[in-house]
Amino acid sequence: MKYLEMSKAELETELAREKAIYDSFLARKLKLNMARGKPDEDQLDISVNMYSGVPSPISEDGTDCRNYGLLDGITEAKKLFADILEAPAENVIVCGNSSLNLMFDTVARSMIFGSYKGATPWMKQERIKFLCPVPGYDRHFAITETFGIEMINIPMTPEGPDMDLVERYVESDPAVKGIWCVPKYSNPDGYTYSDETVRRFARLRPAADDFRIFWDNAYVVHDLYDDADKLLSIYDEAKAVGNENIFIMFASTSKITFPGSGISAIVSGKENIDFIKSIMTVQTIGYDKMNMLRHVNFLRNIDGVRAHMKRHADILRPKFETVLTAFENELSDLPNTSWTNPKGGYFITLYLDSFCASRTFELCKSAGVTLTNAGATFPYGKDPEDRVLRIAPTFPPVDELKLAVSVLVCSAKIATIEKLLK
């Protein structure tokens, strides 16, 4: 029975029932974690062959990868990322173990040197603003907050960020210098930007000539089903309208091979790539080429990557389905409550009734279930309606996950009924 159709007495009975269940969870002194988008152990195991055998250290172009040299990465790694990210290899720089680090560095570089050769450094400008599609990735917002950049919320939709609003801000306000995008299987909704959204991004004519789209393609090949979402190539779309320097794309193999021991890449237009390299050549002699070789030897090419990602999907699908089934079975009667049903990526988003997310988070926490902080998916950690919870189903084994989700749905029910009874 829908909660909204229940009498006060019925709600009180339901609350008592859920509280009894909650108390039984409390008694079990659980310690479960659904907070971060981490691969599980089985996922890590499917890449261990990457470490077997000593690869020949000589790259395609004859470079001894054990020694200094090659600022922008070995040819074969550039080609691999070019195929994954749908852009020419000469527009790729292959870097170290963290694409987050590349995003941080890109903001830092713009703060100090400006975002193109000859541009005014952001630190020498009065005000710098970033558009932040919400809910979004907490670590993106942490970067902009740390640099003192003002963040403006942009509502997400199943098609991507509200593009009317994006265009209005970007094309009218020269203080707007960037936007954080996770265009495929967005963090945390799992939405993939529609063709129209990508095209509108590619066609942006910003008021500020030092505006850039931060295109974090973290889940580009991270499909759960054969019937995967399709994302247009921002490179192709931007190139077609002579706007190829509007975006900087970031990606890594963190959730393809090993988080923290993978390789990462930047893709952008030639002018951006040249500018980035001109600073990078002072910053480092080069990134870990042996790790690049290892990755190319193991993954081989885009087909190899796709086959490998199917093994991840086989492990992850039951986990996503565990959460979704529980939500379906347990949360359908709750008012103003919904959840996303992503075909890939690492997260599901649970939208509760307003002002119920924090309370649900706290109830889970007290029962030993760690979720991503309520509010974390918003700039400054502030979810104005207190509705959003990011669910990360990948790390716990299925049985633990089932238990954690039972605690979660129970907590969500309690929070919702408490609110209705107020």
Added chain:
Amino acid sequence: MKYLEMSKAELETELAREKAIYDSFLARKLKLNMARGKPDEDQLDISVNMYSGVPSPISEDGTDCRNYGLLDGITEAKKLFADILEAPAENVIVCGNSSLNLMFDTVARSMIFGSYKGATPWMKQERIKFLCPVPGYDRHFAITETFGIEMINIPMTPEGPDMDLVERYVESDPAVKGIWCVPKYSNPDGYTYSDETVRRFARLRPAADDFRIFWDNAYVVHDLYDDADKLLSIYDEAKAVGNENIFIMFASTSKITFPGSGISAIVSGKENIDFIKSIMTVQTIGYDKMNMLRHVNFLRNIDGVRAHMKRHADILRPKFETVLTAFENELSDLPNTSWTNPKGGYFITLYLDSFCASRTFELCKSAGVTLTNAGATFPYGKDPEDRVLRIAPTFPPVDELKLAVSVLVCSAKIATIEKLLK
């Protein structure tokens, strides 16, 4: 016969003789490189066992190194660097493949956020100056130049930088925010700072509270002889006088295992370490822990490192001696000409008569021998006396090195006689 004792006619004869030799080199169309401090292939081969076998991915404290986590590195890698760098493990952060990157990031962080919590960012201050012991490391100077930091030359001595001058600048000018130091087997002289020099550094009381010593301990275990230079621990010395945050030390395994595929570390006082981590935690989730494990498994401990470094020394000693013998035999008659005789590190410095370095460099270049650019060891690439050439004997095989040095000494003689005849 000393050149200064020769008549004009004798000099002309000598010049003709050297030019004939030079022409014979020209005819051979050589292509030799003594420009950069790169290990040779034999050196790379002694570390390949690091890649054999798949290490257990679980670190001492139970972390699965294949997954996210541990911002500041695994315990055993911290301990290893703590032993190498003579500081407590809790004062160590273990990072990625490049200590140069850490130095760049440290300057960038100070530009944007200041050099301690609450400090005024360098970019918000009028003028920023760095002291640059000369000759020094070109890549250090490239960093400060790129950031628009004013560089002040400080003469090097066999004891280290001229400390009277260092103290005068640091303790009187609040615009002086840093000094580049390579305290052991300095680049390019191969000098090791004396105990007194280290103690005076440790006791610096800067006019600017955001001044830091950039202590690039690149060659800390890179001895060529058993009778190695000894460097005092800056950590111990600074700690003893309550000044442990005066320095930030950098090091890596680039020239222990593999350049570009090693691990690096920062060591400093607790306040600096905490501040660095507070920004680093936004910059990255963590560095490559599998590579840390690999290094610890291979090198084991400080004794393992020392044994390993002896194998490097066995390869490098004959190369250094080839150069030094040639200089001894061929350059002793040249006026105002000397060279350093380092017991470790990667370089020898050749001091020619004034205004002879560029000409020697050019002659070498025309004969197919690439040296580090004349002037490169000075800020802005300007050697005021045009005397210094940095010799990097490590990369070419001994027979190629012999040939390259023959070209070099011949070129040096020609340049010197030409000058005398002017």
